[in-house]
Amino acid sequence: MSENSIEARVKKIVVEHLGVEEDKVTKDASFIDDLGADSLDTVELVMAFEEEFGVEIPDDAAETILTVGDAVRFLEKSTA
Amino acid sequence: MFSLQGRRALVTGASGGIGSAIAEALHAQGATVALSGTRQDALEAVAGKLGERTHVVPANLSDAAAVDALVGQAEAAMGGLDILVNNAGLTRDGLAMRMKDEDWELVIRVNLEAAFRLSRAALKGMMKQRFGRIVGITSIVGVTGNAGQANYAASKAGMIGMSKALAQEVATRGITVNCVAPGFIESAMTDALNEKQRAAILPTIPAARLGTGAEIAGAVVYLASDEAAYVTGQTLHVNGGMAMI
Ligand SMILES: NC(=O)c1ccc[n+]([C@@H]2O[C@H](COP(=O)([O-])OP(=O)(O)OC[C@H]3O[C@@H](n4cnc5c(N)ncnc54)[C@H](OP(=O)(O)O)[C@@H]3O)[C@@H](O)[C@H]2O)c1
Secondary structure (H helix, E strand, O other), X not given: OOOOOHHHHHHHHXXXXXXXXXXXXXXXXXXXXXXXXXXXXXXXXHHHHHHHHOOOXXXXXXXXXXXXXXXXXXXXXXXX | OOXXXXXXXXXOOOOOHHHHHHHHHHHHOOOXXXXXXXXXXXXXXXXXXXXXXXXXXXXXXXOXXXXXXXXXXXXXXXXXXXXXXXXXXXXXXXXXXXXXHHHHHHHHHHHHHHHXXXXXXXXXXXXXXXXXXXXXXXXXXXXXXXXXXXHHHHHHHHHHHHHHHHXXXXXXXXXXXXXXXXXXXXXXXXXXXXXXXXXXXXXXXXXXXOEOHHHHHHHHHHHHXXXXXXXXXXXXXXXXXXXXX
């Protein structure tokens, strides 16, 4: 995983926002169930992804982003 | 107590009677203040009186694009934003049956919608820094109603409801959202009352006088302070006893 890969950038944002250990931020990790996020955190994360990747994530898409992997896949698709 | 040292505040309507008093009081407690309004010269005059730690950021709050840019301008000028005071407001009075659409719309847009847009923009940075204070200047009229002010009363009641909703959304992040509801206060807004109207109002106020901008500002300073961290979603009535709610 290179420094600048989408996955690395997503993980960095999650670590910074949720204040969790880097090794907990696996692709399967659920923001709410595994990383201790509340609903407000998930909104903040989506806004941080939008800012970092210069994309807009509509509400119905945001609702499907439950894990780190979901976010990576969504962003890979929308920035491709 | 109530020190605002190091805090950065944006006050809308800072060119007006109450807003300039609020800016002065926040500044006196140590805050850096960004002063907004449409009249640049009046804002400069307030800034000149206060001296250091002031910035002038004019904006017409009936213009959505200007509203959306304002928080960013204040943050850029001060390096962030800790306190937002939504104080700007106007009236376009008239009996509802004869009220024009544009008078309804303008009052809602400036008094309520701009307050929402500014709050939404300010919350982004406040969420990140895990601290924020939003204070809306509503009115006794938003709670009691007042003949001839359907638009104004709706905007002020709307601000109270909106503040309660926002307060619930962000309470876990060290951000409080409250309102101050003035009764009759000496200002350009009440200077417009004629002698007959004044004579009718005074007997309804137990304190038997109009209030001052400084008396509203004191309530804002309290709500903006660290000491008020556990007060949120509230409306503090400052009205000389005119309505006890
Ligand atoms: N005075 C009272 O008895 C009383 C009672 C209850 C509530 N209030 C509330 O207190 C607040 C302050 O009122 P005040 O008594 O200090 O009245 P004021 O002296 O008339 O001040 C009103 C302020 O609002 C600003 N404003 C109005 N329209 C604006 C617009 N389109 N864009 C940007 N700024 C705008 C004005 O800025 P510019 O002049 O630079 O445009 C001015 O600084 C208002 O929200 C009012 O509803 C007042």
